[in-house]
Amino acid sequence: MSDSDNWKARTRAVHGGIRRSQYGEVSEALFLTQGFVYDSAEAAEARFQSTGSDEFIYARYGNPTVAMFEDRIAGLEGAEDAFAAASGMAAVSGALASMLRAGDHVVAARALFGSCLYILEDILPRYGVEVSFVDGTDLAQWRAAIRPDTRAVFFETISNPVLEVIDIAAVADIAHAAGATVVVDNVFATPVYSRALSQGADVVVYSATKHIDGQGRTLGGVILGSAEFIRGTVEPYMKHTGGALSPFNAWVMLKGLETMDLRVRAQARTALQLAHALDGHPGLARMIYPGHPSHPQNVLVETQMGAGGTVLALDIAGGQRAAFAFLNALRVTVISNNLGDAKSIATHPATTTHQRLPDDRKAALGITLGLVRLSVGLEDPHDLIADITAALEAAAIGDP
Numbered sequence: 001m002s003d004s005d006n007w008k009a010r011t012r013a014v015h016g017g018i019r020r021s022q023y024g025e026v027s028e029a030l031f032l033t034q035g036f037v038y039d040s041a042e043a044a045e046a047r048f049q050s051t052g053s054d055e056f057i058y059a060r061y062g063n064p065t066v067a068m069f070e071d072r073i074a075g076l077e078g079a080e081d082a083f084a085a086a087s088g089m090a091a092v093s094g095a096l097a098s099m100l101r102a103g104d105h106v107v108a109a110r111a112l113f114g115s116c117l118y119i120l121e122d123i124l125p126r127y128g129v130e131v132s133f134v135d136g137t138d139l140a141q142w143r144a145a146i147r148p149d150t151r152a153v154f155f156e157t158i159s160n161p162v163l164e165v166i167d168i169a170a171v172a173d174i175a176h177a178a179g180a181t182v183v184v185d186n187v188f189a190t191p192v193y194s195r196a197l198s199q200g201a202d203v204v205v206y207s208a209t210k211h212i213d214g215q216g217r218t219l220g221g222v223i224l225g226s227a228e229f230i231r232g233t234v235e236p237y238m239k240h241t242g243g244a245l246s247p248f249n250a251w252v253m254l255k256g257l258e259t260m261d262l263r264v265r266a267q268a269r270t271a272l273q274l275a276h277a278l279d280g281h282p283g284l285a286r287m288i289y290p291g292h293p294s295h296p297q298n299v300l301v302e303t304q305m306g307a308g309g310t311v312l313a314l315d316i317a318g319g320q321r322a323a324f325a326f327l328n329a330l331r332v333t334v335i336s337n338n339l340g341d342a343k344s345i346a347t348h349p350a351t352t353t354h355q356r357l358p359d360d361r362k363a364a365l366g367i368t369l370g371l372v373r374l375s376v377g378l379e380d381p382h383d384l385i386a387d388i389t390a391a392l393e394a395a396a397i398g399d400p
C-alpha cells in the first residue's frame with residue numbers, strides 16, 4: 001500500500017494521478033500531442049503489443065494528460081479505473097453501447113436529461129435493445145420491470161430538472177438480484193457528495209462539463225467502474241469509435257478537480273441559503289431543493305449525499321409569462337442551459353432543454369410552464385438572494 005491509498009478526497013483531488021516529466025513541473029503538464037515517437041521499429045512493435053498504463057500510442061487510445069485526469073477522478077470516486085470521454089454524452093453512450101447487444105433488456109428511469117432519453121428511447125431500440133421506463137422513485141416499478149434478461153439499469157441519481165432523488169442502494173439490490181449492471185449518471189449529485197459506487201452502482205458516468213470543469217470552458221465526460229469493465233468493455237469500444245477526451249480539455253478538468261470541493265461546497269451552501277430564503281415566497285407555486293426539509297425525499301438525500309447539491313427548481317406562480325418575466329428581470333444570474341458553473345444560471349426547461357417533449361410528457365415529468373431550473377454559482381449569497389427575490393417581485397408585478 002502506498003501513502004496515496006490513505007489520502008482523503010481533497011488530497012487526491014490535488015495530487016492524484018500526477019505523472020511528472022523529466023522537468024519536475026509542479027502543475028500538471030499539458031501533453032498536446034496526438035502521437036508518440038518510438039526509439040526503434042522494435043520499440044514500436046513492442047509498444048503495440050503492450051498494455052501498460054504509461055505506454056501511449058495515439059491520443060484516441062490514451063494520452064498522459066488524459067490519463068492523469070482518469071486516475072485522479074478514479075481515486076476520488078474510489079473506482080478501480082476510469083475512461084475519459086469527449087463529453088458527458090460520449091460517456092453515457094459509450095458506457096451503454098459498449099456493454100449492450102441486440103436482445104438485451106434495459107430498465108431506465110423516465111426522468112432523464114434530454115440526450116440520455118434520446119439514446120435510451122430512440123437509438124438503443126434501433127440496435128435491438130429493448131428499454132422499459134419506470135418512475136425511478138417507485139421501487140415497486142423497478143421490481144416489476146426488471147426481468148431475468150435485464151442486462152442493465154440506468155438512472156440519474158438526481159433527476160433533471162425536477163430534482164427527484166433515486167435510492168441507489170435499493171435499486172441496486174433489485175437489479176443485482178437479477179444480475180443486471182447498475183449504471184448511474186451522477187452529474188447532479190457531483191463527485192463531491194457522491195458515494196454511488198460504495199452504495200451499489202457498478203458504473204458511474206459524469207458530464208465533466210458541469211462541476212468538474214466548473215467554470216464553463218470545456219466539454220468532457222468520464223466513465224468509472226471496475227478495471228475489468230473499463231479495460232475489457234469500455235476501452236475497446238471508445239478507442240475505436242472515437243469519443244476520446246482532448247488533452248487540452250483533460251488539463252482544464254484536472255485543474256478543475258483541484259478546486260471542485262471548495263467550489264461545490266460553497267455553491268451547495270448558497271443553494272441551501274437560497275432555499276431557506278425562498279421557502280413560502282408568494283411568487284412561487286413550488287420551490288424544489290433536495291437539501292431543504294420540504295423536499296419529499298429529504299431524508300434519503302441526507303443519507304445518500306449528505307447535502308442537497310447546487311441546483312434548485314423554482315415553479316414561478318403565473319406560468320410561462322411570469323417565468324419569462326422572472327428570467328428577464330435577473331441582473332446577476334444569467335439565462336443559459338449549463339449547470340455547475342461558477343456563474344449562476346437560470347434555465348426554462350419547457351421551452352429549451354425539454355422543448356422537444358410533447359406537452360403530456362412534460363406534465364408527467366413535472367415540467368410546468370412556470371418551472372425555472374436554477375444552477376447556483378459562486379457569487380455572494382446576498383447578491384443572489386437579492387437578485388432572485390427582485391426578479392420574483394418583477395414577475396408578480398407583471399401579473400394582471
Ligand SMILES: *Cc1c(COP(=O)(O)O)cnc(C)c1O
Binds near residue numbers: 089113156209
Ligand atoms: C449535461 C448532462 C449530460 C451531458 O453532458 P455533456 O457534457 O453536455 O455531453 C448528461 N447527463 C446529465 C444529467 C447532464 O446534466
